[in-house]
Amino acid sequence: MPVLAQLLELTLSGREPDEKIQFSASGAKLEWLAEGVMQVSPPQGQDKGLDLVLSAGVHGCEVVPIKLLDSLIKAIGRGEVHPRARLLLMFCNPPAMRQGVRRVGQDLNRLFCGKHAGGESDEARRASELEALVAAFFDEPDRRRWHYDLHSAMRASKLPQFAISPWVPGREITSESLRRLEQAAVDGLLLQHKPSGTFSAHTAARHQAEAFTLEVAEAPDDTWPACLDELLQAARDWIEAVEPVRIGQSGSLMKFRLAREIVKYSEHFSLLLPADIENFTPIPPGMLLAEDENGLSWVVEERDARILFPMMDVAIGERAGLIVVPLD
Numbered sequence: 001m002p003v004l005a006q007l008l009e010l011t012l013s014g015r016e017p018d019e020k021i022q023f024s025a026s027g028a029k030l031e032w033l034a035e036g037v038m039q040v041s042p043p044q045g046q047d048k049g050l051d052l053v054l055s056a057g058v059h060g061c062e063v064v065p066i067k068l069l070d071s072l073i074k075a076i077g078r079g080e081v082h083p084r085a086r087l088l089l090m091f092c093n094p095p096a097m098r099q100g101v102r103r104v105g106q107d108l109n110r111l112f113c114g115k116h117a118g119g120e121s122d123e124a125r126r127a128s129e130l131e132a133l134v135a136a137f138f139d140e141p142d143r144r145r146w147h148y149d150l151h152s153a154m155r156a157s158k159l160p161q162f163a164i165s166p167w168v169p170g171r172e173i174t175s176e177s178l179r180r181l182e183q184a185a186v187d188g189l190l191l192q193h194k195p196s197g198t199f200s201a202h203t204a205a206r207h208q209a210e211a212f213t214l215e216v217a218e219a220p221d222d223t224w225p226a227c228l229d230e231l232l233q234a235a236r237d238w239i240e241a242v243e244p245v246r247i248g249q250s251g252s253l254m255k256f257r258l259a260r261e262i263v264k265y266s267e268h269f270s271l272l273l274p275a276d277i278e279n280f281t282p283i284p285p286g287m288l289l290a291e292d293e294n295g296l297s298w299v300v301e302e303r304d305a306r307i308l309f310p311m312m313d314v315a316i317g318e319r320a321g322l323i324v325v326p327l328d
């Protein structure tokens, strides 16, 4: 296996490879571009016109998506997967990955869409570098552009795998995109309703990519749920630019929209939910979710509401949870 297929090991050890260009066992060109980042080009004559970005490790503690990307890269290196798309494969936040933490300084996934501008933190510099790498990759016109930014919510979920569609003015999610998510065993889709500074928002807004944040299933105690294998198989299909042959259940995806954000405004903030509450747990009208200073409180007003991403340990001014409701 070429050394470059050990991108994860190179990244975690902070090593720069001596040989920056190598070839996979099936003749795909592997090119190391920067720490944690590799470009793959199909053998001559096999390019099907798709530019695909797969990223993981924006949050360093989210181990399952890092393992998924690593296994795809190794399968490419061994020649088990035959790239027919151009690929940009990215381990985004090496310092946080080395420490196994969500973030070392700033949250990298709040610094895209140019929000790093003027910042001097390591994360601001990395967001700027990742944006430049993506811009160079998406430089060729008239090609399909997809980006899946793999995350893991680090808590159990009523919907084991779900995607977040960043808000872009006028963006319509195509039925092919939805079908592709369903084929990847994704159970739910949250549609954002305002701009944000996430990596997928950047590639969607700046490069018109079909971009999603993909929250993959948890694998507690190293048990590997079947839906992760289905996701892995779907990702292999994307890389090989083949239409999946498996019969997926169409229309199974539950769609949600954001109703309200719970925001931590002061040190007096408290989230009044059990620490282990599952994502997408129904929250009934009248339920008190959180309190902050000056009598500020979040009480459920919406019908059929569910809680998403509850997190007490966030910086002041940041999101501590989302109240989401079914789209229809």
Ligand SMILES: O=C(O)CCC(=O)N[C@@H](CCC(=O)O)C(=O)O
Binding pocket: 059, 109, 151, 152, 153, 154, 164, 166, 198, 200, 213, 309, 310, 311
């Ligand atoms: O926030 C959590 O509980 C962990 C999961 C996570 O990192 N989610 C992403 C969502 C990004 C998006 O809205 O597209 C994040 O918070 O950055």
Ligand SMILES: [Zn+2]
Binding pocket: 058, 059, 062, 151, 152
């Ligand atoms: Zn994350």
